[in-house]
Amino acid sequence: xxxxxxxxxxxDGIGPEIMLVAVDVLKVVGKQLDIRFExxxxxIGGAAIDAxxxxxxxxxxxxxxxxxxxxxxxxxxxxxxxxxxHLRPExxxxxxxxxxxxxxxxxxxxxxxxxxxxxxxxxEVVDGVDIMVVRELxxxxxxxxxxxxxxxxxxxxxxxxxxxxxxxxxxxxxxxxFETAQKRQGKLCSVDKANVLEVSQLWRDRxxxxxxxxxxxxxxxxxxxxxxxxxxxxxxxxxxxxxxxLFGDILSDAAAMLTGSIGMLPSxxxxxxxxxxxxxxxxxxxxxxxxxxxxxxxxxxxAAMMLRYGLNQPIxxxxxxxxxxxxxxxxxxxxxxxxxxxxxxxxxxxGEALIEV
Amino acid sequence: xxxxxxxxxxxDGIGPEIMLVAVDVLKVVGKQLDIRFExxxxxIGGAAIDAxxxxxxxxxxxxxxxxxxxxxxxxxxxxxxxxxxHLRPExxxxxxxxxxxxxxxxxxxxxxxxxxxxxxxxxEVVDGVDIMVVRELxxxxxxxxxxxxxxxxxxxxxxxxxxxxxxxxxxxxxxxxFETAQKRQGKLCSVDKANVLEVSQLWRDRxxxxxxxxxxxxxxxxxxxxxxxxxxxxxxxxxxxxxxxLFGDILSDAAAMLTGSIGMLPSxxxxxxxxxxxxxxxxxxxxxxxxxxxxxxxxxxxAAMMLRYGLNQPIxxxxxxxxxxxxxxxxxxxxxxxxxxxxxxxxxxxGEALIEV
Ligand SMILES: CC(C)[C@H](C(=O)O)[C@@H](O)C(=O)O
Ligand SMILES: CC(C)[C@H](C(=O)O)[C@@H](O)C(=O)O
Numbered sequence: 234x235x236x237x238x239x240x241x242x243x244x245d246g247i248g249p250e251i252m253l254v255a256v257d258v259l260k261v262v263g264k265q266l267d268i269r270f271e272x273x274x275x276x277i278g279g280a281a282i283d284a285x286x287x288x289x290x291x292x293x294x295x296x297x298x299x300x301x302x303x304x305x306x307x308x309x310x311x312x313x314x315x316x317x318x319h320l321r322p323e324x325x326x327x328x329x330x331x332x333x334x335x336x337x338x339x340x341x342x343x344x345x346x347x348x349x350x351x352x353x354x355x356x357e358v359v360d361g362v363d364i365m366v367v368r369e370l371x372x373x374x375x376x377x378x379x380x381x382x383x384x385x386x387x388x389x390x391x392x393x394x395x396x397x398x399x400x401x402x403x404x405x406x407x408x409x410x411f412e413t414a415q416k417r418q419g420k421l422c423s424v425d426k427a428n429v430l431e432v433s434q435l436w437r438d439r440x441x442x443x444x445x446x447x448x449x450x451x452x453x454x455x456x457x458x459x460x461x462x463x464x465x466x467x468x469x470x471x472x473x474x475x476x477x478x479l480f481g482d483i484l485s486d487a488a489a490m491l492t493g494s495i496g497m498l499p500s501x502x503x504x505x506x507x508x509x510x511x512x513x514x515x516x517x518x519x520x521x522x523x524x525x526x527x528x529x530x531x532x533x534x535x536a537a538m539m540l541r542y543g544l545n546q547p548i549x550x551x552x553x554x555x556x557x558x559x560x561x562x563x564x565x566x567x568x569x570x571x572x573x574x575x576x577x578x579x580x581x582x583x584g585e586a587l588i589e590v
Numbered sequence: 591x592x593x594x595x596x597x598x599x600x601x602d603g604i605g606p607e608i609m610l611v612a613v614d615v616l617k618v619v620g621k622q623l624d625i626r627f628e629x630x631x632x633x634i635g636g637a638a639i640d641a642x643x644x645x646x647x648x649x650x651x652x653x654x655x656x657x658x659x660x661x662x663x664x665x666x667x668x669x670x671x672x673x674x675x676h677l678r679p680e681x682x683x684x685x686x687x688x689x690x691x692x693x694x695x696x697x698x699x700x701x702x703x704x705x706x707x708x709x710x711x712x713x714e715v716v717d718g719v720d721i722m723v724v725r726e727l728x729x730x731x732x733x734x735x736x737x738x739x740x741x742x743x744x745x746x747x748x749x750x751x752x753x754x755x756x757x758x759x760x761x762x763x764x765x766x767x768f769e770t771a772q773k774r775q776g777k778l779c780s781v782d783k784a785n786v787l788e789v790s791q792l793w794r795d796r797x798x799x800x801x802x803x804x805x806x807x808x809x810x811x812x813x814x815x816x817x818x819x820x821x822x823x824x825x826x827x828x829x830x831x832x833x834x835x836l837f838g839d840i841l842s843d844a845a846a847m848l849t850g851s852i853g854m855l856p857s858x859x860x861x862x863x864x865x866x867x868x869x870x871x872x873x874x875x876x877x878x879x880x881x882x883x884x885x886x887x888x889x890x891x892x893a894a895m896m897l898r899y900g901l902n903q904p905i906x907x908x909x910x911x912x913x914x915x916x917x918x919x920x921x922x923x924x925x926x927x928x929x930x931x932x933x934x935x936x937x938x939x940x941g942e943a944l945i946e947v
Contacts, residue, residue, distance in 0.1 A: 323785045353715045353823055374731075374753055380788050385756065392792030393754045396731055400747050426836070428680045431737050435749030461844040462852070465822065466710055479783070483840060487818040495819070 236269040237301040237544055240508070242293070242329075245279040245313075245322065246517025247527035247580075248306030254529035254584035255304060255536040258556070261588050262540075262549050273300065277329065278308025278322035278517075288313075288325025294332045302543035303333075303510040306532055307517035330370050334504035336402070337409040338368040338481065339542065340514060342488035342498065347561040348570055351493030354465075364471045364488050365417060367410040368481025370502055372402045373432075375478045396432050398477065403439040405505070410475030411447040420472035422453045424460045424480055436477065457484070464488055489514050496528035496569040499535035501542045511539040525579040528567035530557055533587060559590040593626040594658040594901055597865075599650070599686075602636040602679065603874025604884035604937075605663030611886035611941035612661060612893045615913070618945050619897075619906050630657065634686065635665025635679035635874075645670075645682025651689045659900035660690075660867040663889060664874035687727050691861035693759070694766040695725040695838065696899065697871060699845035699855065704918040705927055708850030711822075721828045721845050722774060724767040725838025727859055729759045730789075732835045753789050755834065760796040762862070767832030768804040777829035779810045781817045781837055793834065814841070821845055846871050853885035853926040856892035858899045868896040882936040885924035887914055890944060916947040 241256065243249040256272060263270050275293040282288050288308075297303045308322040318324060329335075344352065344362040352359045377395030385391050407423075414421040423440045425433035437454055444452040455463065457480045463470060464487050476484060489495045498514040513531030521527060534557060541550035565586045566575040578586060598613065600606040613629060620627050632650040639645050645665075654660045665679040675681060686692075701709065701719040709716045734752030742748050764780075771778040780797045782790035794811055801809040812820065814837045820827060821844050833841060846852045855871040870888030878884060891914060898907035922943045923932040935943060 318788075318791070321785065327786070354711050358710045375786055377750075382788050382792050389757050390792055391754055391756045392787075392789035393734075393752060394787045394789045395750060395752055397748055397750045399742065399749075426839075428678065429684070429732055430749075430751045431675075431739050432749035432751045434675070435739050435747055458839045458843040461818065461840045462847040465844055465847040466850075480840075482783075482815045483818045483837075486815040487822055487844065490819040490822040493823075 234267050234269050236271060238271045238273065238299070240297045240300040240303045241272055241274045242277045242303060242305040243274065243280070244277050244306045244308040244517060245310045246307055246519040246522040248308070248517055250523070250525065250580050251513070251527050251529040251532035252304070252306045254580060254587070255532040257584055258533050258553060258587050259536050262552050265552070266546070266549050268546060268549060277305070277325050279310050279313040281325060282313055282316070282320060282322065288320065288322050289328040289332070294329065297329065297333060297508060300508050302508045302539045304536060304539055305510050305512035307513060307515065309517050310519040327375065329510065330502060331376065333507060333510065334371065335502035335510055336369060336371045336505070337406055337503045338370040339413065339501040339503070339538075340366040340368060340485040340489065340498070342366065342485070342492055344492050345497065345558070345561060347558075348492070348494050348497065350572060351570055352491060353493055354491060359468060359491055362468045362491060364468065365413055365473045366481060366485040366488055367406065367413055367473060367475040368485055369402065369406040369477050372398055373478035396430070396479070398432050398436060400435065400439055403436050404443060406475065407440050407443045409503070410473060411443060411450050414450045414473040415447065418472040419449060420451045422455055422460070422471055422474050424455050424457050424474055424476040424484060426457050427454070428456060440475070460484055461487060464491065485514070494570050495531070496567065497530050497534065499531050499538045501538045503542060509539070509543040511535040511543060525581055526568050527580045528569050529580050529583055530567070533557060556587045556590050560586045563590070591624050591626050593628060595628045595630065595656070597654045597657040597660045598629055598631045599634045599660060599662040600631065600637070601634050601663045601665040601874060602667050603664055603876040603879040605665070605874055607880070607882065607937050608870070608884050608886040608889040609661070609663045611937060611944070612889040614941055615890050615910060615944050616893050619909050622909070623903075623906050625903060625906060634662070634682050636667050636670040638682060639670055639673070639677060639679065645677060645679050646685040646689070651686065654686065654690060654865060657865050659865045659896045661893060661896055662867050662869035664870060664872065666874050667876040684732065686867065687859060688733065690864060690867065691728065692859035692867055693726060693728045693862070694763055694860045695727040696770065696858040696860070697723040697725060697842040697846065697855070699723065699842070699849055701849050702854065702915070702918060704915075705849070705851050705854065707929060708927055709848060710850055711848060716825060716848055719825045719848060721825065722770055722830045723838060723842040723845055724763065724770055724830060724832045725842055726755075726759065726763040726834050729755055730835035753787070753836070755789050755793055757792065757796055760793050761800060764797050764800045764832065766860070767830060768800060768807050771807045771830040772804065775829040776806060777808050779812055779817070779828055779831050781812050781814050781831055781833035781841060783814050784811070785813060797832070817841055818844060821848065842871070851927045852888070853924065854887050854891065856888050856895045858895045860899060866896070866900040868892040868900060882938055883925050884937045885926045886937050886940055887924070890914060913944045913947050917943045920947070
């Protein structure tokens, strides 16, 4: 029996209910494949603020470090939106990423044939879209110093953030991206704003340099404004995309929305060593929290990414992903992906369906 | 007779051929409405680099300052892509914006019913979309100091740009945006990343403050990642969008591509006083330059924006815009917007069609 210690961070809003489903699914797959999960739960985000006064209590970070992988649901909600920055749910998430050194964020945007009609794009435009965005996650303008709101000599306020990357930071995310592309269609598009930004110029130079070590990967470069256009115009041109923290935030969300069903999309955040964090792309959806309406499939697919990228258990990951496809094939849908003629299920019932198939 | 001095900056690629069409159209409308244009031409971008060694020769900036409005076509091309930054075409464009103090960039993205099929989105999603992006154009990470590629103590390179806004910079673009929204549907969405960036926090605070002066405008705020999603998901929710330089660059291009025909989209860049610059959203398309294949309509519509926003000649602007709609109605199309059953025209022939109708 292989045994893993998994830290669960249910967070806020629909987080706890979708987490329950993912845990149930993991238990069943674990039993089938002789994998034992030891789950430990910790607080993050608004739930942590309410209980402890801070969005990432030190014990939470310790528990995460002391585990094989972290499964996170979602954080945030109206209630905590107007707190000072250091007390906001998002700050807890950024602290977790920094604290675990999770510099590589993998965000797949893959169209499922069963859900192609959910897209706002024409079916022939999105049919077959399968994009992996590799986003740098612990650098760039999210973390650059100096930052803050300063008072100038004239007494006026000036808000400042610093968009910066070192060569080492670019290289390590670049390697993850090239290796990811190697396992996919072998095409990597690096997105930057090198025609305007010096930080992007360094980015482009380093990625170009790295490419010599990956002759089997076809590298291209694109400006971020054009990438935003091309994702809308002809998304099938992309295989793997690598970009910085802010551009990745924007483009991965745009790419996700091409599918029309962000309730289906997982993500993985990985460091050089130590546990990764696996979480859905969607938010905490406070307006439907506790109503058994949430779609748990992105959370379940995040558990599959955890098995694949965090625990190196591809067979277990395949099982879970297949179960998701099977429930979709037989017509089971939560409200967010519902369409005429399908079976409308709540969050719990969807979980049961996954275990049944 | 009203008389205006117009500086023409044809630039690179298809720039000169589409500029010719716009000038012809302006002449005809001028004759009809008793407006005289005195045109003067100057160099910018790659053409200026080739002739003078710099992308924005001082005489060009002087001529622009000494005119009532500037009509720009497009800059750039493969040929100049690998020059050092200070010698690149884009640097000339940024210098022009800074030199004329053009802090407000207006980018309409409006679906024309005649071209709705060109969109990659479903017709019911984009039908009626009419968005105006108000982008701050002389601040933010495009111009913030410090910037450059520096060597750290460990001998490693670090690329740095600074994303900064002062209260005054936010207020002046905010006012333009609120006033723009007043003339439209009265809805303004301010886009930032205030959950992560201090510069965005100041932005959101100031815009919120300004809103008290515009009680007739309904203000909302959205994070930039969500805005990128929502543009894809349900673009009709937007009327006027205001945002910083970088976010505006990305989102205005995404919004433009919703229409499926960026060969149709003009833009206006305005300062506090002095001449504005009016230019198409599309680039210089070097691959089709000189082949009489370019779509001149964005350039022509940029001339209409010049009349409306730069010279306060709304009747002349209406005439031009109506002419564009009429040629589309009768089925005239350039290659980029061609569809079965329409009449395929070259750039020059499209110009003649505009004058005919
Ligand atoms: C919540 C927020 C801080 C976060 C980010 O900007 O990284 C989110 O948008 C994401 O993409 O995971
Ligand atoms: C060419 C480039 C410098 C420019 C920008 O980034 O502003 C362009 O993309 C635009 O949007 O006008």
